Amino acid sequence: MDLTIHHTFLPHTDPEASLAFYRDVLGFEVRNDVGYEDMRWITVGPAGQPQTTIVLHPPAADPTLTDQERSTVLELIAKGSFAALTLATDDLDGTFGTIAASGAEVLQEPTDQDYGVRDCAFRDPTGNLIRINQRA
Template sequence: MDDIKLSQCFITVDDADAALGFYRDALGLEVRNDVGYEGMRWVTLGSPAQPEVAVVLETPLPDPGASETDRQAVKDLLAKGLLRGVIFSTEDVDATFERVRAAGGEVLQEPVDQHYGVRDCAFRDPAGNMIRFAQPKA
């Protein structure tokens, strides 16, 4: 059987600099790569605890072949918070919640024990994406 592992996940953002302020400064992820190429920007971040997994910030439909209608549709979905969400795990969801809230994160859900076995909370990043933090219940 192949050894399949997660390598990268993509989060669509409309402003890479604002997103960096959230993912780097509020969440504490490290910037691994920040490269511009042909009008696009590739920003890769990750947790020091998981060097093999990268979070890539991408602008809506960087493909130059995308129509303006498609670009606008993606921008509309992003503005509504309907694109990708990410769930991070943490050993102390309450401490993570307080740190992200103190850094100005937009709170969607304060920490709560869920019936499916985790304690979690949720924020919105500057682009409108829902970002959750979960800790297994003891």
């Protein structure tokens, strides 16, 4: 079996703030930006990796959600416990400095973990947990 990750989904509550973070801070390419009524789905991905994309989606777009479920989803997103993404870089300290300088919420400065990974953590503008690992 030969599988690759094609795309993953992260919710967003503010498309312009998400664009500013993923495009302008992380340097991802905007691959698609589709609107429907008052909602937007934005597809971004790392330059040079067209096969891997992140779809930033409106969290309450699922018509099967009840109002209570929609509210619960939004609460979990606000706490940063609904979705997460782990990225990797060759220069963790430099990447951390760039992202921290953008004003992103820092959760953890670069740290050598007991399980053998050096990483840091932020929240994106929606509250999603973004961890960044140093490549070995």
